[in-house]
Amino acid sequence: MDVAVIGAGAIGGTLAALLDRAGHRVEVTARGERLAAIAADGIRLTGRWGEHRARVAAGERLTAAPELALLCVKAQDELGALRANEPALAGVPLVVVQNGLDGADGARSAHTGPAIGAIAFFSADCPVPGEARVLVPGTLYLGSGTAPPTAEAAEAARVLSTALPSRAVANFAGCQWTKLVVNQINAMPAITGLSVQETLAEPRLRRIILASMREAIRTGRRAGIAFGSLEGMTPLALGVLGSAPAPVGSTLLRLMGRRLGREPVLGSTLQSVQRGLATEIDHLNGAIVARARALGADAPVNAAMTELVHEVERDHRFRTPHEVARRIRLP
Numbered sequence: 052m053d054v055a056v057i058g059a060g061a062i063g064g065t066l067a068a069l070l071d072r073a074g075h076r077v078e079v080t081a082r083g084e085r086l087a088a089i090a091a092d093g094i095r096l097t098g099r100w101g102e103h104r105a106r107v108a109a110g111e112r113l114t115a116a117p118e119l120a121l122l123c124v125k126a127q128d129e130l131g132a133l134r135a136n137e138p139a140l141a142g143v144p145l146v147v148v149q150n151g152l153d154g155a156d157g158a159r160s161a162h163t164g165p166a167i168g169a170i171a172f173f174s175a176d177c178p179v180p181g182e183a184r185v186l187v188p189g190t191l192y193l194g195s196g197t198a199p200p201t202a203e204a205a206e207a208a209r210v211l212s213t214a215l216p217s218r219a220v221a222n223f224a225g226c227q228w229t230k231l232v233v234n235q236i237n238a239m240p241a242i243t244g245l246s247v248q249e250t251l252a253e254p255r256l257r258r259i260i261l262a263s264m265r266e267a268i269r270t271g272r273r274a275g276i277a278f279g280s281l282e283g284m285t286p287l288a289l290g291v292l293g294s295a296p297a298p299v300g301s302t303l304l305r306l307m308g309r310r311l312g313r314e315p316v317l318g319s320t321l322q323s324v325q326r327g328l329a330t331e332i333d334h335l336n337g338a339i340v341a342r343a344r345a346l347g348a349d350a351p352v353n354a355a356m357t358e359l360v361h362e363v364e365r366d367h368r369f370r371t372p373h374e375v376a377r378r379i380r381l382p
């Protein structure tokens with residue numbers, strides 16, 4: 052099948068290389084030094100899903116209309132990337148692979164075909180331009196809203212499952228909330244410069260991450276969300292994280308850190324900070340703050356974490372665990 056991947060970074064580069072390996076015809080878009088590297092030598096897939104050199108067509112914009120398109124840019128780049136590729140994308144099923152709650156809904160304002168949401172429950176980075184390295188393998192979940200998957204979502208999942216574990220799911224909106232709870236592990240590496248594993252192993256930071264997850268779970272419940280299941284993150288596990296005595300929740304987080312393996316996982320937010328770019332934090336912890344406020348509640352831990360990430364974006368100075376614990380005081 053002709054598949055386009057818009058934004059061949061960590062996730063887009065991984066998906067493009069896996070689709071190429073599975074025999075699809077892949078065209079990607081990228082920018083700057085990443086585009087130059089891919090145009091010269093293709094995408095080099097490394098890590099937990101094996102090695103592959105994908106010699107794919109690459110440019111700043113798509114040159115032809117694909118049968119299926121994947122949008123893999125950060126949330127703040129979504130509309131710009133869609134508008135730049137509008138002619139090629141007209142009427143094409145579009146899979147929006149994005150953290151946060153608004154990916155596919157946001158795309159609908161700028162896309163004329165079906166927009167399908169997707170949650171990447173795996174971890175990747177780009178250690179050098181042109182390389183996509185898989186650190187933690189997992190599944191791509193597709194869907195939209197709370198209803199059973201549409202025919203377009205089921206078909207996109209079928210195509211993608213030729214390349215990696217992919218599933219169309221009911222209650223996609225509930226699964227996005229579950230991923231948003233998991234993504235509470237993103238902010239602390241962006242604030243401290245430490246890996247996800249290191250932040251989850253540090254008792255003071257782990258307490259704060261647990262508190263931010265609890266706020267996220269509370270906010271989701273208040274909004275009437277039925278949380279979905281993403282691998283081990285079931286509603287039962289979220290119940291424990293959200294309501295069990297703090298030492299139990301804390302143990303769960305320590306185990307989560309260990310399950311990520313030995314290779315340092317930085318998370319996509321720290322990856323942006325390291326490149327001197329704006330992060331998606333307003334769509335992660337910031338989304339919890341906004342949703343809580345809309346419900347007449349507050350989410351002070353998420354608000355403080357959002358603010359700290361913005362401070363690091365501005366002054367490029369990572370905070371020590373001691374500084375973080377001083378800034379985010381827990382009851």
Ligand SMILES: NC(=O)C1=CN([C@@H]2O[C@H](COP(=O)(O)OP(=O)(O)OC[C@H]3O[C@@H](n4cnc5c(N)ncnc54)[C@H](OP(=O)(O)O)[C@@H]3O)[C@@H](O)[C@H]2O)C=CC1
Nearest residue numbers: 058060061062081082123124128132149150171174175319
């Ligand atoms: N990395 C991970 O492990 C995970 C990421 N995610 C989510 O997946 C999404 C993608 O993240 P990730 O792959 O890490 O991000 P990256 O920043 O690594 O990749 C996105 C790429 O898109 C490029 N881009 C942005 N706008 C355009 C445009 N108009 N035309 C062409 N290229 C463009 C960026 O260019 P430039 O290089 O100039 O920035 C960047 O290289 C995010 O929502 C993230 O939260 C979800 C799960 C895990």
Ligand SMILES: CC(C)(CO)C(=O)C(=O)O
Nearest residue numbers: 150173174175318319320
């Ligand atoms: C869960 C995690 C941390 C996996 O890398 C992620 O979604 C991200 O990096 O944005």
